[in-house]
Amino acid sequence: MSLIHALVAKGPTILAEHQAGQRDFSQATQTILSKIPPNNSKLTYVWEQYLFHYISEGGFTYLVMADDAAGRRMPFTFLAELQQKFTSQPFASSSSSSDPPAHSLQGTFGPVIAQLVTQYNTNPPTDELTRAQAELAQVKDIMVQNVEQILSRGERIELLVDKTDNMASQATAFRRGARTVRRSMWWKNTRILALSVVVALVLLWVLLAQFCGAGLNQCGAKS
Numbered sequence: 001m002s003l004i005h006a007l008v009a010k011g012p013t014i015l016a017e018h019q020a021g022q023r024d025f026s027q028a029t030q031t032i033l034s035k036i037p038p039n040n041s042k043l044t045y046v047w048e049q050y051l052f053h054y055i056s057e058g059g060f061t062y063l064v065m066a067d068d069a070a071g072r073r074m075p076f077t078f079l080a081e082l083q084q085k086f087t088s089q090p091f092a093s094s095s096s097s098s099d100p101p102a103h104s105l106q107g108t109f110g111p112v113i114a115q116l117v118t119q120y121n122t123n124p125p126t127d128e129l130t131r132a133q134a135e136l137a138q139v140k141d142i143m144v145q146n147v148e149q150i151l152s153r154g155e156r157i158e159l160l161v162d163k164t165d166n167m168a169s170q171a172t173a174f175r176r177g178a179r180t181v182r183r184s185m186w187w188k189n190t191r192i193l194a195l196s197v198v199v200a201l202v203l204l205w206v207l208l209a210q211f212c213g214a215g216l217n218q219c220g221a222k223s
Contacts, residue, residue, distance in 0.1 A: 011033070
């Protein structure tokens with residue numbers, strides 16, 4: 001339990017209060033109320049393991065007793081809302097101009113204090129700093145996620161570039177191989193053609209040699 005005891009007082013006189021715990025802190029609260037100066041002020045008193053936070057303004061004191069674990073931000077946010085709810089009531093102006101008796105507003109404003117204490121103990125509102133930190137953490141998560149997506153996309157692009165480079169290298173090697181095969185086939189065909197011409201010439205010489213002699217001179221002599 002963070003907020004234990006809350007009250008609204010005028011000077012040392014408690015007008016309305018609510019105690020969430022079982023322990024009675026009336027003597028401690030009366031002692032602290034007697035020490036609060038009449039001018040506007042905002043302060044925290046330490047008593048045992050408890051903290052007494054108060055706002056004194058316009059002749060009224062708004063005080064809350066809280067655990068040490070509650071810190072200061074949340075209790076003072078509670079006090080600011082308690083002050084706003086009290087000053088918006090019609091009896092606040094009449095009480096400021098007179099000296100009301102103790103607990104004169106317990107029946108009308110006591111339930112308001114109780115409801116507010118329960119609200120802050122069960123579901124305290126997020127203050128601006130905490131909300132800003134949460135939003136900053138969310139933006140950080142989004143940025144990290146986006147960076148991770150960019151890095152992942154970059155890896156995929158690099159992989160695609162690597163594959164493209166490999167395909168280009170393979171195509172170049174294929175073209176080189178095709179040129180080598182074509183050149184080899186051309187030389188092979190050329191050699192076959194040259195050999196065929198030589199064989200044809202030899203056969204022609206053999207045929208002519210049978211009629212004209214080896215030197216082909218007899219055909220010239222007969223003519």
